[in-house]
Every structure is written in structure tokens, then in C-alpha cells.
Amino acid sequence: MTSSNGERRRGRRPGGTDTRTALLTAAREVFTEQGYDGATVRAIARKAGVDAAMVNHWFGGKEALFAEAVLQLPFNPREQIAQVLGTGDPATLGERIVRTFLTIWDAHDGGIFAAMIRSVASHEKVAKALREFFHTNVFGQLAGVATDNGELRSNLVASQMIGLGVVRYVAKFDPITATDVETVVKAVGPTLQRYLTGPLA
Amino acid sequence: MTSSNGERRRGRRPGGTDTRTALLTAAREVFTEQGYDGATVRAIARKAGVDAAMVNHWFGGKEALFAEAVLQLPFNPREQIAQVLGTGDPATLGERIVRTFLTIWDAHDGGIFAAMIRSVASHEKVAKALREFFHTNVFGQLAGVATDNGELRSNLVASQMIGLGVVRYVAKFDPITATDVETVVKAVGPTLQRYLTGPLA
Numbered sequence: 001m002t003s004s005n006g007e008r009r010r011g012r013r014p015g016g017t018d019t020r021t022a023l024l025t026a027a028r029e030v031f032t033e034q035g036y037d038g039a040t041v042r043a044i045a046r047k048a049g050v051d052a053a054m055v056n057h058w059f060g061g062k063e064a065l066f067a068e069a070v071l072q073l074p075f076n077p078r079e080q081i082a083q084v085l086g087t088g089d090p091a092t093l094g095e096r097i098v099r100t101f102l103t104i105w106d107a108h109d110g111g112i113f114a115a116m117i118r119s120v121a122s123h124e125k126v127a128k129a130l131r132e133f134f135h136t137n138v139f140g141q142l143a144g145v146a147t148d149n150g151e152l153r154s155n156l157v158a159s160q161m162i163g164l165g166v167v168r169y170v171a172k173f174d175p176i177t178a179t180d181v182e183t184v185v186k187a188v189g190p191t192l193q194r195y196l197t198g199p200l201a
Numbered sequence: 202m203t204s205s206n207g208e209r210r211r212g213r214r215p216g217g218t219d220t221r222t223a224l225l226t227a228a229r230e231v232f233t234e235q236g237y238d239g240a241t242v243r244a245i246a247r248k249a250g251v252d253a254a255m256v257n258h259w260f261g262g263k264e265a266l267f268a269e270a271v272l273q274l275p276f277n278p279r280e281q282i283a284q285v286l287g288t289g290d291p292a293t294l295g296e297r298i299v300r301t302f303l304t305i306w307d308a309h310d311g312g313i314f315a316a317m318i319r320s321v322a323s324h325e326k327v328a329k330a331l332r333e334f335f336h337t338n339v340f341g342q343l344a345g346v347a348t349d350n351g352e353l354r355s356n357l358v359a360s361q362m363i364g365l366g367v368v369r370y371v372a373k374f375d376p377i378t379a380t381d382v383e384t385v386v387k388a389v390g391p392t393l394q395r396y397l398t399g400p401l402a
Contacts, residue, residue: 037238114322121319121371130372139374155368155377156388162372163364167356170322171331171363173340176356187357187401191392200388 020058022048027069032112037122041065063126070116071133078137080104085145093145093196095189101161102168102181110169117162117170134158147197156195164188221259223249228270233316238323242266264327271317272334279338281305286346294346294397296390302362303369303382311370318363318371335359348398357396365389 026048030039041062045052059065084096105113119126142157143150164184167173176184194200227249231240242263246253260266285297306314320327343358344351365385368374377385395401 117367118319118322121315121322121367127372131374134372134374151376152380152384152388155374158372158374159364159368159377159389160361160392161364162367163360163362166318166322166363166367167360171328171335171359173332173335173356173359175352176360179353183353183402187353187396188360190395191361194391195388201384 019048019050019054022050023055023058023065024069027065031066031070032115063123066119066126067133070112070119071130078141081138081141085141092189094191094193095185097157097161097192098185098188099181101164102184105165105169106181113165113169117166142196145196149200153195153200157192160188160191160195220249220251220255223251224256224259224266225270228266232267232271233312267320267327268334271313271320272331279342282339282342286342293390295392295394296386298358298362298393299386299389300382302365303385306366306370307382311366314366314370318367343397346397350401354396354401358393361389361392361396
């Protein structure tokens with residue numbers, strides 16, 4: 001997906017859109033390796049092979065770069081949710097959300113999930129960015145399939161999925177950190193199904 | 202609950218158990234205000250009015266002090282869970298767990314919850330301490346009331362409660378961050394009930 005820095009350097013326009021792409025790619029790697037606090041704009045720019053001023057030019061700063069580079073990774077939430085909502089039996093929607101979530105994050109070893117949680121819990125500006133991001137890209141779609149109280153129902157779905165991510169990828173509780181995907185799907189899927197379309201009271 | 206530093210200073214034996222208590226109290230305040238990384242042993246000791254060497258003497262270091270001071274706050278999980286499990290209708294156990302969790306954490310504004318999540322996501326040693334703490338103080342008791350697969354069921358309960366804490370106190374998603382306790386109890390209680398005693402597959 002990414003070429004080496006050496007390749008990027010050749011023929012790149014210093015302020016062009018390939019600089020932006022290179023910064024996003026570098027930011028994902030550095031934030032994931034170093035965490036939000038540990039990652040520096042200088043280190044990200046150096047990995048991207050561009051001047052550090054380009055971070056402000058393209059993103060306005062470290063937080064906005066993080067929000068775009070990390071919160072949208074390792075998948076585009078809006079697209080994934082649209083795909084899950086748009087295909088398959090509505091009665092198995094809960095299971096499909098859990099299966100998609102675990103399949104994607106399992107493939108990425110959860111390091112990015114821990115970095116996201118760490119940043120959200122450490123920086124109110126990142127938490128605010130996450131709220132705005134989820135509101136725009138996630139909750140609206142989920143609310144669209146909810147029977148009523150769409151915003152509360154989408155918050156409840158988020159609570160279970162974020163908590164599942166924390167115990168499986170961050171706290172690494174035993175045995176759920178190593179439980180096979182389909183067992184978790186069968187256990188947690190009905191929870192999401194009820195949160196979206198079942199009785200809440 | 203706590204006297205002022207000035208009062209503590211008078212008549213305190215430098216290495217006595219009131220030093221230990223003063224350190225726990227100071228550690229809770231400093232870790233909550235500064236986060237795990239930002240809090241220093243020196244600052245905690247200064248707030249407690251004791252020598253920094255007392256932290257090693259009584260706790261072995263910053264991480265152990267954090268684990269005892271922060272992870273056990275604002276309540277003793279073992280005692281709270283024993284109380285919830287030991288009283289009331291087994292059919293409303295899920296609701297009572299949610300009600301107790303929200304009532305306690307709402308009263309503390311969630312700042313300590315965010316500090317706990319931040320530390321667990323930032324430090325593998327703290328995550329390990331949390332795993333050991335939960336295994337010893339929480340999961341064993343929950344597994345005792347589970348119909349089968351006690352450890353997995355207790356992990357599932359933890360996933361929902363931790364996730365609920367994250368969305369209500371850390372990410373502060375709207376509307377769940379301000380939804381009244383009983384509405385959340387009715388929505389989430391049945392989830393825990395099924396995780397503990399219902400069908401998982």
C-alpha cells in the first residue's frame with residue numbers, strides 16, 4: 001500500500017496531495033507505535049519525508065491529524081457500517097456487526113484500538129473529535145435502523161462494542177481475549193439486536 | 202473523610218499506618234488530576250506530607266500505589282459485588298449491577314474512571330495489574346452465579362460495564378452521558394442477566 005520513503009521522495013511535489021497521503025500513512029504508524037503523547041509532529045513528518053510545517057498546512061495540527069489518521073483506521077467506519085446495514089437479514093444485524101468488528105480488529109492485533117482508547121481518555125479534544133466523528137459517521141446510520149430512540153440505541157451499541165474492544169484488545173481479559181470469533185458473535189450479537197430493534201424498557 | 206495536610210502532619214508517626222493512608226488519599230487525588238504519567242511519586246508524597254521514600258516502603262512503587270489507590274476506587278469492587286450478589290431477586294441481578302455501577306460512578310463524575318482507562322491503555326503493567334485485580338476480586342464472584350462458562354460470562358459482563366463507563370464518563374456520547382440511571386438500568390440490565398444466566402449460543 002505504501003511505497004518506501006525513498007520512492008516517495010522522488011518526484012513528490014512538496015505541498016501536494018501526495019504529501020497529505022504520506023503524512024496520514026506516517027501518522028498511523030507513529031501514533032500506533034508511540035501512542036498519542038509519544039508521537040511527535042517532527043517524527044511523523046520525518047517518516048513521511050516532508051517538512052513538519054506540512055502537518056499544520058494540511059491538518060491544522062497533531063490532534064486533527066490523529067483524528068483523521070487513527071480514528072478512521074483500520075477501516076472506514078462509515079463504509080463498513082453501510083455495508084453491514086445494507087446486506088443480509090435484518091434479524092442477524094447484531095451478529096454481523098460483531099463479526100465485522102472482531103474480524104477487522106483481530107487482523108490488526110488491537111494495537112490501534114488501544115491507541116484510540118488511550119488518546120480519547122487522555123485528551124478532551126480527542127474525545128470531542130471522537131464524539132463528532134461517531135455522530136457523523138456511525139450513529140446516524142445506526143439510528144436509521146433503530147425502531148425508536150435512535151440516538152440512545154446507537155450509544156448502547158457503541159457501549160457494547162467499545163467495551164468488547166477494551167476487554168479483548170486492551171485489558172486482555174482471559175478467556176475473552178482468545179475466544180473464537182463465532183462464539184463471541186453468538187454471545188454478543190443478540191445484545192446489539194435488542195439495542196437496535198428490541199424492547200429497551 | 203480526610204483531614205487537611207496540616208492536621209495530618211501534626212502527631213503523625215513518619216512510617217506508621219497513617220502515612221500509608223495519607224499516601225493512598227494523596228495518590229487518588231494526584232492520579233485523578235494528573236493522570237498516571239503526569240503524577241509523580243514526589244508530588245504524591247508532597248501532598249501526603251511525607252517523604253517520597255515512604256511510597257516504596259509501603260507500596261513498592263508508583264504502579265502498585267496506583268493499583269491500590271485508583272483501581273479500588275471509588276468503592277471496593279469485591280465488597281460491592283458481594284453485596285449485589287447477596288441481596289435481592291436473582292432475576293434482577295443484571296439490573297442491580299448496572300444500578301450500583303452507575304450510582305457509584307455518577308457520584309464521582311467519572312474522572313477516576315477515565316484515569317483508570319487511560320492508565321490501563323497506556324501501561325501493560327497496569328493492564329496486567331487490572332487483569333489480576335479483576336480475576337481475584339470480580340470474576341470469581343460473578344462466575345459463581347453463572348450457569349456455566351463462568352469466566353467467559355464474567356468477561357462479557359465486564360465488557361458491557363466497561364464500555365458503558367467509557368461512553369458515559371470518558372467519550373461522553375450524547376445522549377447516554379446524561380440519560381437517567383433507571384432508563385439505562387432497564388436497557389442494559391437484561392444484557393447482564395443473559396450474560397450471567399441466559400443462553401449464550
